[in-house]
Amino acid sequence: MNKENKEKITPKEARQMFRDGLVATTSNWALGYAQANLAILPREDAYDFLLFCFRNPKPCPILEVTEVGSPEPFTVAPGADLRTDLAGYRIFKNGECIEETQDITGWWRDDLVAFLIGCSFSFEEALINAGVPVRHIEKGKDCPIYKTEVDCIPAGRFSGPLVVSMRPVPSQLVSRAVTVTARFPSVHGSPAHIGNPEGLGIRDLSSPDWGDPPDINPGEVPMFWACGVTPQAVALNSKPELMITHVPANMFITDVWNESLAAL
């Protein structure tokens, strides 16, 4: 088993490689399986965060919440250990990143709760399978991401703006891109906004807040999906005493087939 078969290895094999010390981004690893964003918070902040995610399901679709003090995601990856099975972690104290590490066993505490949040990789696979082109993948670039002027619904100490990713889609495929992604509410679901970037307060599509500037062809419509950057940004904004996240693009690989996430 080596990195060259990354598309075909199982999620369990991938997690073992990261546990053994491999550092790599997880795009195109274990194709067909859902990957997840990670946010770890103390129990004290977990209720407000869970409620924030419930109130804002498009940016914050939760795949799993661990029991207090347990690092095992017992439904999406039984037996996995969220302290070791990702390639990289960031430690935030009072909203400031103080360390990047490959193992958070030393940081783990009995009062921590881990949230796994759906990732756009899953719905991009669905778009491609349905014949909807995903431009930034075609071009080998990072997806453009924008902070909007639309506020999420606040919950307790958590509040902040919606963050969106943008994919330009030929106008005759816009409906298909909606229906294909609407089947997957647990990985951001259907777009939050279609066309009219000004409606989100985005004045210049060519200057994203994160990622690469987009390549938009004539006749293509910008489609905006709620982005998993939202919950992390909102949580950090409130400066929790401790928060641990994955390093961007170093996702947690679950045992769940993307297709099994289709709405019941």
Added chain:
Amino acid sequence: MNKENKEKITPKEARQMFRDGLVATTSNWALGYAQANLAILPREDAYDFLLFCFRNPKPCPILEVTEVGSPEPFTVAPGADLRTDLAGYRIFKNGECIEETQDITGWWRDDLVAFLIGCSFSFEEALINAGVPVRHIEKGKDCPIYKTEVDCIPAGRFSGPLVVSMRPVPSQLVSRAVTVTARFPSVHGSPAHIGNPEGLGIRDLSSPDWGDPPDINPGEVPMFWACGVTPQAVALNSKPELMITHVPANMFITDVWNESLAAL
């Protein structure tokens, strides 16, 4: 305005009537608007209850969670007061019902959180509109409800069995009944189980745990939807210090159109 126009009055008018002291069950009130189950718990128990609902979305589809200490459901009924706007409440101390009342203002505390949970009235309207007969309504009876031998996924202090309601459906309409209700995940969604009552541990359909025995015609298939009795039963099972619920069939009437609850 009087009870005779109950189908056509607005949710706000209905709530005012209950606030003014009217006692009535809410079936067929304010047709087209979603009604909700109510569960009020102290903040201390709210995280485990919210997580239980998230992990068991079919029996526990949450429509709204109020801010700690606030009796206003600010998204589904802005301006309403959950302490007065239902026709009847039950007060449970340590799992035991100690009082039934029409006003819980005297019981309200700064640490209480109110959960509004989707109700089968909404999907029954969708079934009828789609031409799927709903037998117990046709017969003027109460829907049969069964405790199953299937366990919900536990969360913290909350655990217990799935409770289901049953509607017999002609076999050629079973698919339609699935697709119609699948559009409404926030009011229990598609059935949890279809046919084969033994698979749920139900040995005798004619002896429901609650409601009236069903009338099943030859060739009809029993369809089981997850039931809002589940979260109340599970919560009471854990004997919370204080829990307040609605009186059965005295639901909270929201300002939300049933149709607007269709999955995005």
